Amino acid sequence: MKEGNVLIFDTTLRDGEQVPGASLTKAEKIEIAKQLEKLNVDVIEAGFPISSPGDFDAVRAISEELTTPIIAGLCRAVKKDIESCAQALKKAKRGRIHTFIGTSDIHVKYITNSTREDILQRSVDAVKFAREFCDDVEYSAMDATRTDFEYLCRIVEETIKAGAGIINIPDSVGYSTPEEFGLLIKNLMNKVPNIDKAIISVHCHNDLGMATANSLSAVLNGARQVECTINGLGERAGNAAIEEIAMALKVRNDFYKTNTNINTKEIYATSKLLTKLTGLAVQANKAIVGQNAFAHASGIHQDAILKKEDTFGIMSPESIGLNGHSIVLTSRSGRHALKHRLKDLGYSIEESELTDIYKQFLDVADRKKEVFNDDLKLIMDRIGKVAR
Numbered sequence: 001m002k003e004g005n006v007l008i009f010d011t012t013l014r015d016g017e018q019v020p021g022a023s024l025t026k027a028e029k030i031e032i033a034k035q036l037e038k039l040n041v042d043v044i045e046a047g048f049p050i051s052s053p054g055d056f057d058a059v060r061a062i063s064e065e066l067t068t069p070i071i072a073g074l075c076r077a078v079k080k081d082i083e084s085c086a087q088a089l090k091k092a093k094r095g096r097i098h099t100f101i102g103t104s105d106i107h108v109k110y111i112t113n114s115t116r117e118d119i120l121q122r123s124v125d126a127v128k129f130a131r132e133f134c135d136d137v138e139y140s141a142m143d144a145t146r147t148d149f150e151y152l153c154r155i156v157e158e159t160i161k162a163g164a165g166i167i168n169i170p171d172s173v174g175y176s177t178p179e180e181f182g183l184l185i186k187n188l189m190n191k192v193p194n195i196d197k198a199i200i201s202v203h204c205h206n207d208l209g210m211a212t213a214n215s216l217s218a219v220l221n222g223a224r225q226v227e228c229t230i231n232g233l234g235e236r237a238g239n240a241a242i243e244e245i246a247m248a249l250k251v252r253n254d255f256y257k258t259n260t261n262i263n264t265k266e267i268y269a270t271s272k273l274l275t276k277l278t279g280l281a282v283q284a285n286k287a288i289v290g291q292n293a294f295a296h297a298s299g300i301h302q303d304a305i306l307k308k309e310d311t312f313g314i315m316s317p318e319s320i321g322l323n324g325h326s327i328v329l330t331s332r333s334g335r336h337a338l339k340h341r342l343k344d345l346g347y348s349i350e351e352s353e354l355t356d357i358y359k360q361f362l363d364v365a366d367r368k369k370e371v372f373n374d375d376l377k378l379i380m381d382r383i384g385k386v387a388r
């Protein structure tokens, strides 16, 4: 692992799997975990072992099968949850117990029906108890962005003292904004005296469409682990998307000055596998992995990108494992794009022939929205051209 890189904590199999309709079989979870290993994520949160026998089983199986990434299991700050999690992780080469409890007043009052002092004590006890099973313990202050700041500082300081090596600051309800969330991380870094003993992690939800921006703002202010999911899958509007975090840090390395360990060439394959197994389609204009993310429809853009990729592309499709830009042939496409496609199909066209072919192409394009390769082959047949 490269020193100083941001660690990617994948929670597709936990937060992502909580999405209605996304439930996966054990075999499917193992298949995804193996693909995540190829993607080279640092941590895989494989499930929430106490929540169901199926989840327990999946965490146990993934712990047994995988070798490289850390395998994390989620548990409430409750003894029986922690015990179950430790058991499920028993065979992991590197296991992590991830324990959490709500720390905002609204969670303290309505979810746990408790007090701040009691929640602080339960947090410390949970971390200490988890450390009896595992050296690698992560603590999450659920709803941190709506938690009183002074109280959050105490929680973070005390859970680090209790033995948590990773402290997660989740924006559980997707309420924060990039400036505010960055400042929260910065203030924690400055206020908590033992903060250098732990890695600060963030877990942002996308309710206002700011999960990726919030996560990156946290990175700028010292967070060194980002929790995210493939295709941004997750509760409600989802989580920060791995593909966006990884490519933003790669493409804008000049600005962020940090990177991830992600093998970005596996991004597209991972996204496709998730879509196939969950049945949840990715929106066509989704950043990085959407069907149109590397597609060009305007004639001016097509002409430019065929001359030089950088004109309308900030990253290469190959960098995420795709095979080139996709040029969508429509009535807005120019002669250059048409000639380029015909060449790809094996036809060599003289400049003198192109005018007539382009006219026939426009006839088809006016009738249909998109002109496909088969349409082009029909035109070529008609004028007696043979592909080589």
Ligand SMILES: [Zn+2]
Binding pocket: 015, 172, 203, 205, 234, 235, 239
């Ligand atoms: Zn979440």
